[in-house]
Amino acid sequence: MLRRAARRAAGVVLFLLAPALWAQAPEAGTGSCWTPLQARVPTPPVVSVRPGGQRDVFLRTARNGLVHRVLDARRGTLQAPEPLGGAFLSEAAAVSWPDGRIDVFARHASNTLWHRQFEPGSARWLPWKGLGGLLTSGPAVTSSASGRMDVFVRGAGNALWHLQYEPGGGQWLPWKPLGGLLTSEPAAVSWGEGRIDVFGRGIENGLWQLTFDADHGGWGRWQAREGVLTAGPTVSSWGPGRLDVFTPGADNTLWHLPFEERLGGWQPWRALGGAGEARPVAVSPAPGRIELWARGADARLRRCELEAPLPVPPENSRPWEEISPVPR
Template sequence: MMVEYTGEKLGNYRLVRLLGQGAFADVYLGEHIYLQTTAAIKVLRMQLTDEALEKFLVEARTVARLSHPNIVSVLEFGIEQAIPFLVMSYAPYGSLRQRHPRGSLLPAAAIVFYLEQVAAALQYAHDRRVIHCDIKPENMLLGQNEALMLSDFGIAVSLQNIQSAVTQGLPIASSVAGTMTYMAPEQLQGKPSFASDQYALGVVVYEWFCGAPPFHGSTVEVATQHLQAPAQPLRERVSSLAPAIEQVVMRTLAKDPEERFASTREFAGALKAACLSAPTLLHGPKIISLPSSPRAPGNTSLLLGSANFPADGHISHTVAVPLSGMPGAAGASALPDQSMRQLQDARHMVSRRKVIAGLAGLAAAGLVTVLGTERLWYPLFRPRVTARPQKPKQEAIPNISATAETVINAAATRPAVASSGVNSLDFFVRGGDNTLWHRRYDGNWHGWEPLGSLAYDPAVTYWGSGRLDVFARDTTGNTTDGFTAAAALQHRWFDGSWHDWEKFGGALTSDPAVTSSSPGQLDILARGVDNGIWYNRYDGSLHDWGGLGGVSLSAPAVTSFSPGRVDVFVRGSDNALWYRWFAGQWSDWTPLGGSFVSDPAVTSWGSGRLDIFVIGSDNTLQHKWYDGNWNDWVSLGGALISSPAAVSWGSNRLDVFARSTDNTLVHIWFFDGAWSAWEVL
């Protein structure tokens, strides 16, 4: 019987409802008691000794320092009444397992797109001596701008270490966690390495290409196959697959870690090169389906594996394998009597008889001597029934400004900016806890103002004196059609005070873009479920949506440089810039070239002038402009990770904002014929 924390307060968060349960912890949706923003709160299901708490804290710090756009952020760590908890960014969009259920076949373009992002996260962690140990689609979440984020990054390791030591009465020892379907041979033997993450990622890629992982069966059968059996060649399952692709994937599944690629980055590069050698594989959009609908009741910041064995033999639960050569690991097969009594008394442990019986098949293969009868454990932690912990004492009110800086820099969200005139900027950005933050510039930057919770990035514009409008996708009333999920449009505005959100219709699969082409009118564009661009106008009420066609990989960008004129830009399925405009009637789509990785941003400082900004594949800001003729792309430097936002407040003045690769907000501007240096906002 678990302790229920719904309604309780941990740190600065009230626990609203249970999102999910795992082997060691429960995850709740939490609401900040002062800011009224949301986060995922992971609560460990046990009270710990001082030594265990210190060990957990050390490892939590390690994970919290992993600041990368493809890794779910740890916002806060706390201990109350000896109960540790983690506060993590709440991502209500689902995992790649939800987006591509078991049996799904993914096109090469989508696989490369996902792989490059996972590899970037793993390479970042490996460079900092951190092994994930549980790579699987359930731990790959979908963030903003179709960005992929790894969750449970090292957390399972920390929890497993504590559980192993506390339960057995042993010193705190290092261990690794994993999911049997994706676990490397050396990880099963208690010797995980960076190459173990590559092996697991190779299993995922194998599954994406052919619809099934390489090994099937019970836990014992899959473990045996990982250790002894070669994976079936991919082309025996998918005969149309290019031999070069098969060679890359099969290399990651080598039993000997030394025979795999030197790094996950090298693996991703090799697969991309192999796919490019068969260019038809990479035609069309990178993504074959759009982000899943937000699932408020589900936990997507920390997706927890099932403890059940599905009939198809696809094992998704987490098992633990103590690390050999570490304190406490060497004696795991000969526990002291006291430790054995603790094991027998622990109601959360799986029976050792069942484990040993399950390993009987391995004994015939000579594998028990490799694993040991106490070296393979099922999900372990169901706590004893204990008295309900006392409610934590009232704490001092936190520093909201400090909280703002922390959460704002905790995610790679895209900023938005609008100007009402000279020396006037209104800047908006979502934090890692999905708070929408607003900051005003009128010659000096003012403090951050929280504007409530928002799950998608906003679009903003002025359309008259003192009138500021904000549009975004809505998290409620989403529609689903096969793999495609869409959200309706919502709107709020400021005319001296902020008005509540009003809900509109539509089926948007990208963040909207907005401009004002005429007095009293707003022009709104977004991508629809067909990946085409759709247009609407708002003049106090929203009109019918009209399709503009095209195939877009991005949210659109829009501006107007004269009354009745609308200029629209998107990133096409070829990753190049495409352009369409309205001046009494819509033109055809026109290619403008280039190759970039972000949504575009566009602004205008006067009639006949357009300035477009994108992030290139080298993470620098790229600029192209129109002044009667289209000029060539020019690099403005920087090291950026988010799509940019751009605005002009007068002739020859441009301001561009984005996030740098460490998620800090940065700013560059053009004035008097010259660009400034990049500055931190």
């Protein structure tokens, strides 16, 4: 079980964390909150959401190449896989732009960072390009301003390394070390222009956070958060002042740590039910909404949609649902 320190946020009532809101129906005979799925995937999914709502799913294959699949929201199915090639040692990281552009990053077999871009104008993928570095984990990517991308990896000495793309010059800046001592891949998110939050599992399996705030001098110092992690964290944000961190626990339970600036900051850890063997991926398609994607212990793809405006009745939580492949 994920352990928690004794410190709690006193006197705070947060409806979106009520157990009834997040409860899921158990799978018959297992005690798990996950529902059996039809679609099997070889590796954990990576998901990005385009402005129009399209979900782009990226999967590393059994031969370590990358494939792209689109979720058909109307039918609730995954379209046929589009091979993207490559030879990778990690799951990918992806970010989408307002014009429909997608940028995908992964740790190549050479332990360097590789990048591939989808151009919406020509509706085609550009060739893979190497961006250097010396990676010891998969990457994380976020965007804190129009046209800007920030990629984070665990590098030499298990420190965090940062690679930034500046839209003004249209070029990548040199790699920069950001310190820390990570025992997992990083997770990164931006809740608005000039703000980035990076999380990772650190020494003694604790949760650590590093924040960039353009209004307060840039990068701050590493901060320890409550909890002892059994895997790397994932994070999403559905608006300014909001962070949602997720991690699986040793008891096969998914744990959630929310940050709400309006309520004074970090709230207590809460259990959300079964999580499968792999950590989920969290994305936010709209304010007050979170989607969790994961590969279950049975290798099947799963998705959960959570609605979390304040206040919200329990019946507004959507159950775990099946994602079926397109029949061939």
